[in-house]
Amino acid sequence: MRIALVGLGRTGKIVAEYLFQQGVLCMVLCKPNSTSANKDIGEILNLKNTGIMIETSDHLERKLFQYKPDILIDFSCTSFLPDHIHIIEKCGVNIVTAITNYDSAELEKIKNVALKGTIGIVVAPNITYGVNVLMMMTEIAAELMNDYDFTIYEEHHKHKKDSPSGTAKKIAAKIQDSLPLNEEIPTHAVRAGGIVGKHKVMISGEFDSVELSHQSYSRKVFAEGAYKVSLFLMGKTGFYEMSDVFEYEREQRKQIVAIRKLIEDINILNLA
Secondary structure, three states: OOEEEEOOOHHHHHHHHHHHHHOOEEEEEEOOOOOOOOOEHHHHOOOOOOOOEEEEOOOHHHHHHHHOOOEEEEOOOOOHHHHHHHHHHHOOOEEEEOOOOOOHHHHHHHHHHHHOOOOEEEEOOOOOHHHHHHHHHHHHHHHHOOOOEEEEEEEEOOOOOOOOOHHHHHHHHHHHHHOOOOOOOOEEEEEOOOOOEEEEEEEEOOOOEEEEEEEEOOOHHHHHHHHHHHHHHOOOOEEEOHHHHHHHHHHHHHHHHHHHHHHHHHHHHHHO
16 A cells, blocks of 8 residues: 655644554655655654655646555645545545545535545544544434433644534534434533643433543544555545444454354364
């Protein structure tokens, strides 16, 4: 697997280092006016020279054909993918985008390209596995406790631009889908210090309450998630979200359990 990475912000740098350690990073792109352009990625990551030069997104088609990545992971900004998606599609490169604040028109454009069936795209506003488990648990709770009051609390570092976060909005949407009146879910956001990310759902009833929460301790959790999602997307076409990745892994685990059970049954028969 060969991966191209777009975006070298706080999280992008961690992702770049993780992908390099996995031996899959083949290309790194930055903004046309970035001071990182034409430097070895090792210089940015305080590593020895890696031989992977940071290049601008100019002349993207030529660069994609030159480096031939299987997957492009986007940790840059909302404008990159909508502006370049047709070039990426033309080059046959699958896409994992971890951008949190696309508007509805941008998402529709991305989805329409994916549904053409020429490439595969995973849209994952929060690509950490743990927070997606939180979403699934919240969805179950909303179905079973729809007469309770739901409140979302989220905390991020002071440089995060969107408030509330894209993840908090998605959690709220999942809760709303299960409530009888589709009511507004109160969401409280904190932007302070270097908090990596924390989301909590408080579910309050008349006589008891439940709290579901997830906290990221390191940005490596985003890198690990992006790598796992890339493995899922290899060779696929169409539009996917993290729920599809989870469903695929669940089916894979079921198959493994079934094969182990079959082997055990065969061994028992052989011993009989």
